[in-house]
Amino acid sequence: MKLNGAQILVDCLKSEGVKHIFGYPGGAVLHIYDALDSCTTIDHVLVRHEQGAVHAADGYARTSGKCGVSLVTSGPGLTNAVTGIATAFTDSIPMVVISGQVPSAVIGSDAFQEVDAVGITRSCVKHNFLIKNADDLAETVKKAFYIATTGRPGPVLIDITKDATIAEIEYEGYPETIEMRSYQPKVQINTEQIAKAIAVIEKAQKPIIYSGGGSVIGNASEALTTLTRNTGFPITQTLMGLGAYPATDKQSLGMLGMHGTYESNMAMHDSDCIIAIGARFDDRITGNLEKFCPYAKIIHIDIDPSSVGKVVGVDVSVIGQVNDVLHALIQGLKGKTLSNIDTWWKQINEWRKVDSLAYKTTEGIIKPQTVVEMLYEVTNGEAIVTSDVGQHQMWAAQYYPFDKPRRWINSGGLGTMGFGLPAAMGAKLAEPDLEVACVTGDGSIQMMLQELSTMLQYHTPVKIINLNNGYLGMVRQWQEFFYEKRYAMSYMDALPDFVKLAESYGHIGIRVEKEADLKPALLEAFKQKDRTVFLDIITDPTENVFPMIPSGAGHHEMLLAGRDEMASTNDSGLNLV
Amino acid sequence: MRHIISIQLENESGALSRVAGLFSARGFNIESLTVATTNDPTLSRMTIVSVGNDDIIEQIVKQLNKLIDVVTVTDLTATEHIERELVLIKISIDNDTQAKVDTQLDAFNAKIIDAAEEAYIVELAGKSQKINDFINAFDADKIIEVSRTGVTGVCQKIES
Numbered sequence: 001m002k003l004n005g006a007q008i009l010v011d012c013l014k015s016e017g018v019k020h021i022f023g024y025p026g027g028a029v030l031h032i033y034d035a036l037d038s039c040t041t042i043d044h045v046l047v048r049h050e051q052g053a054v055h056a057a058d059g060y061a062r063t064s065g066k067c068g069v070s071l072v073t074s075g076p077g078l079t080n081a082v083t084g085i086a087t088a089f090t091d092s093i094p095m096v097v098i099s100g101q102v103p104s105a106v107i108g109s110d111a112f113q114e115v116d117a118v119g120i121t122r123s124c125v126k127h128n129f130l131i132k133n134a135d136d137l138a139e140t141v142k143k144a145f146y147i148a149t150t151g152r153p154g155p156v157l158i159d160i161t162k163d164a165t166i167a168e169i170e171y172e173g174y175p176e177t178i179e180m181r182s183y184q185p186k187v188q189i190n191t192e193q194i195a196k197a198i199a200v201i202e203k204a205q206k207p208i209i210y211s212g213g214g215s216v217i218g219n220a221s222e223a224l225t226t227l228t229r230n231t232g233f234p235i236t237q238t239l240m241g242l243g244a245y246p247a248t249d250k251q252s253l254g255m256l257g258m259h260g261t262y263e264s265n266m267a268m269h270d271s272d273c274i275i276a277i278g279a280r281f282d283d284r285i286t287g288n289l290e291k292f293c294p295y296a297k298i299i300h301i302d303i304d305p306s307s308v309g310k311v312v313g314v315d316v317s318v319i320g321q322v323n324d325v326l327h328a329l330i331q332g333l334k335g336k337t338l339s340n341i342d343t344w345w346k347q348i349n350e351w352r353k354v355d356s357l358a359y360k361t362t363e364g365i366i367k368p369q370t371v372v373e374m375l376y377e378v379t380n381g382e383a384i385v386t387s388d389v390g391q392h393q394m395w396a397a398q399y400y401p402f403d404k405p406r407r408w409i410n411s412g413g414l415g416t417m418g419f420g421l422p423a424a425m426g427a428k429l430a431e432p433d434l435e436v437a438c439v440t441g442d443g444s445i446q447m448m449l450q451e452l453s454t455m456l457q458y459h460t461p462v463k464i465i466n467l468n469n470g471y472l473g474m475v476r477q478w479q480e481f482f483y484e485k486r487y488a489m490s491y492m493d494a495l496p497d498f499v500k501l502a503e504s505y506g507h508i509g510i511r512v513e514k515e516a517d518l519k520p521a522l523l524e525a526f527k528q529k530d531r532t533v534f535l536d537i538i539t540d541p542t543e544n545v546f547p548m549i550p551s552g553a554g555h556h557e558m559l560l561a562g563r564d565e566m567a568s569t570n571d572s573g574l575n576l577v
Numbered sequence: 578m579r580h581i582i583s584i585q586l587e588n589e590s591g592a593l594s595r596v597a598g599l600f601s602a603r604g605f606n607i608e609s610l611t612v613a614t615t616n617d618p619t620l621s622r623m624t625i626v627s628v629g630n631d632d633i634i635e636q637i638v639k640q641l642n643k644l645i646d647v648v649t650v651t652d653l654t655a656t657e658h659i660e661r662e663l664v665l666i667k668i669s670i671d672n673d674t675q676a677k678v679d680t681q682l683d684a685f686n687a688k689i690i691d692a693a694e695e696a697y698i699v700e701l702a703g704k705s706q707k708i709n710d711f712i713n714a715f716d717a718d719k720i721i722e723v724s725r726t727g728v729t730g731v732c733q734k735i736e737s
Contacts, residue, residue, distance in 0.1 A: 118591055123602045127645040130591070147645060182587055182648040306639035309632065 005134035006031035006165040009098070010039050012141040015174035018042055018069050020060060020429055022053040022422075026073025027113060028100025031165040036071075045429070045458050048450035050077050052422040054084020054097060055448065059423030061093050062409045063384060064430035065219060067149050068095040074102055075113030078159075079120065083416060085155050086124035090413030091240060092217055094153035096144050097125075104132040104161040117159040126154030134167040142178045151185030152304040153217060187303070189320040189328050196316045197275075197299045198332045204273030206295075206344045207233045210256065213240030213412065214278015214302060214322045220244065221405040223326035224277065230330060231338060234348055236264035238279050239397055240412040247401030248381075253348065254357075254401075257285040258549050259394045262356035262558055265547075267348055268293055269555035276300045278322040281311040282413070291554025301325045356547040357398055359561050366515050368392060368467045368539040372399035375437060375465060378522045383435040384409060384427045388420035388444030391473035394545045396439040418447030421464070425451060428460040435526060436462040442492055443472045452505040455532050463525045464534045466498060469541040477544045502534035512537045579608070580634050581653040581660055581730050584623040587646040588614055595644050596623060605629065605637050609662075609727030620648065624729045626705075653730045660730035663702045665690075666712065667721040670697055674719065685711045696721060 022045045025033045036044055047053040050072045057068030072081045078099045088095045102111040118130045127147050129140050144156040215224050221244045228235045228251055235245050236256040254261035274296045286292045300314040308317040318325050359369050372395050385400055386409040387393040393410055402408045409427055411419040424438035445466055475490040499509030508531050512521045525533035546561035586592045593612055600607050608626040615622045641650045670678055691698035701711050
């Protein structure tokens with residue numbers, strides 16, 4: 001069959017089972033858009049900014065577990081997409097981004113809307129391709145999806161010159177399989193390592209399971225739950241891992257790390273056996289490495305060998321798909337007698353009594369924590385919650401206990417402000433029957449505000465919970481603690497009237513200033529099933545995120561709300577960001 | 578410690594920049610880098626000399642293995658291996674110094690590949706240390722130009 005490159009590309013995407021593409025047209029991709037227009041099985045979502053396209057594809061991928069797909073034009077289309085690509089890369093999200101490129105004959109001539117897409121994205125993609133020839137399209141698209149979705153997932157960019165989309169060639173169909181000698185993502189689990197891990201687990205007196213984003217991305221929630229229940233071990237989860245194990249279960253200690261719970265961090269510090277599962281010992285988790293888990297033998301389970309030993313030396317590593325490794329562990333532990341850990345649980349329950357998430361309420365002022373707690377109540381804990389980046393992100397993670405995976409969607413690794421709103425749109429398209437709430441702040445929301453328009457066009461009703469404190473709250477908090485309250489450029493003067501703004505985009509806007517109005521407003525918002533509702537909630541401008549491990553401190557040196565109002569740090573802490 | 582890392586990678590445009598970019602992005606050292614196609618035209622062989630402790634070298638090897646274009650990564654220094662580097666040196670000569678230069682060339686078994694009236698172009702292959710010694714054997718002001726290829730190497734073990 002004779003087809004042009006653009007038609008072949010669209011057929012490839014159809015064959016991959018792609019249902020949604022988030023994109024923005026431009027000169028270099030006009031042929032692709034022309035081919036897409038006659039395709040009935042793929043819905044294209046026209047965003048208002050390419051960064052929004054990639055974040056929406058990302059939110060779609062995180063929610064559905066499928067590969068997100070984004071389509072942008074050359075030059076600024078691609079550069080706008082880069083922040084989204086880097087966001088997906090840092091959190092290992094499967095995604096294929098297709099970008100147009102100037103015709104191959106003018107590459108390198110500084111042509112209109114030309115950038116070196118492959119060069120610019122090289123350090124923030126799992127892999128990228130430049131296609132100059134329509135003959136290479138089908139195999140490359142196959143490779144791109146294969147690479148993006150297998151092993152440790154990640155974004156793959158396909159940059160296609162305009163002439164390759166125009167050229168007509170004989171198309172033999174989308175390849176069914178692909179072989180790559182340089183990429184072998186399937187890993188045989190080393191049974192010796194499993195045996196070693198079990199030997200360590202058997203001796204553990206103070207064990208703890210430390211589970212990360214890999215448990216969510218690797219669809220290992222069930223196996224993780226079985227392992228945790230079978231062993232009776234306490235479990236703590238990273239910001240990226242929340243939901244893989246039910247947060248409301250009694251074995252769950254909550255999140256760990258910089259703003260994790262006291263019991264999680266103390267248990268990590270005192271533990272003699274840490275089972276790290278799909279987690280990468282990020283600096284927000286470990287705090288000061290010299291003080292990190294001084295007594296523990298560490299078992300590290302990960303799909304990516306380079307994660308092992310990168311930050312922290314480990315005693316036993318098991319490389320493989322998290323789900324497969326967990327099943328092997330569960331099998332191997334059958335019939336084994338583990339140590340009695342009653343004393344350990346007793347100690348953990350003492351730490352729990354500290355109630356590190358307690359916060360003081362003030363008459364007449366809405367506390368941001370209360371908003372999240374009420375959101376949980378109103379949605380019965382069943383919503384998909386996306387967030388932006390800052391204080392509100394931490395409060396959402398702390399006060400909305402997630403019992404299921406893929407319900408908590410946030411930019412944990414890169415920390416991209418502006419992620420939440422387009423991600424919510426992608427999440428809603430992936431799970432139209434679930435409520436989607438975007439917990440955001442007055443700083444973050446303004447970074448991707450234009451997507452409100454897209455959300456109207458494509459009927460993706462989400463509830464925007466804007467914790468409006470007039471500040472770049474996390475910056476303000478650090479300035480209060482570490483810069484002697486010099487609030488340099490962290491105050492947001494001249495905020496828009498978010499209610500009118502929402503209305504001008506065709507949505508509902510509600511401003512909430514009194515605590516008494518909070519619950520009715522939330523109920524009203526969720527009653528509006530088919531509408532996007534923007535709740536502009538005026539919260540305490542001075543509230544800080546607690547508990548906190550200040551940079552440079554260890555897990556056992558947490559600061560607690562009401563007890564240590566002022567955090568301090570040392571020189572190495574300030575250096576750490 | 579100095580390590581020689583030998584990489585086989587797909588002979589595709591951009592593969593070199595992926596490797597070079599990885600080293601700069603992650604703050605790894607490159608002392609030298611050589612690359613050329615192998616007898617299999619679809620494969621290139623890249624040899625990198627890097628310096629780092631065991632943890633760093635382990636990360637370098639793991640990160641290289643993660644690159645999609647990379648087929649194999651071998652730390653040659655961890656096995657029996659042969660390493661060689663080639664240098665071309667342009668040395669100025671005159672009646673007073675020529676005899677001395679000739680003696681030095683003989684001592685190192687170096688080859689004159691171009692002899693003009695005022696300068697020799699000399700070729701020498703060997704381990705990096707030998708090349709260093711050779712360069713240092715001349716008065717600095719007599720050396721007009723030095724061009725080294727960087728190290729390449731092969732594992733001595735015969736693999737099936």
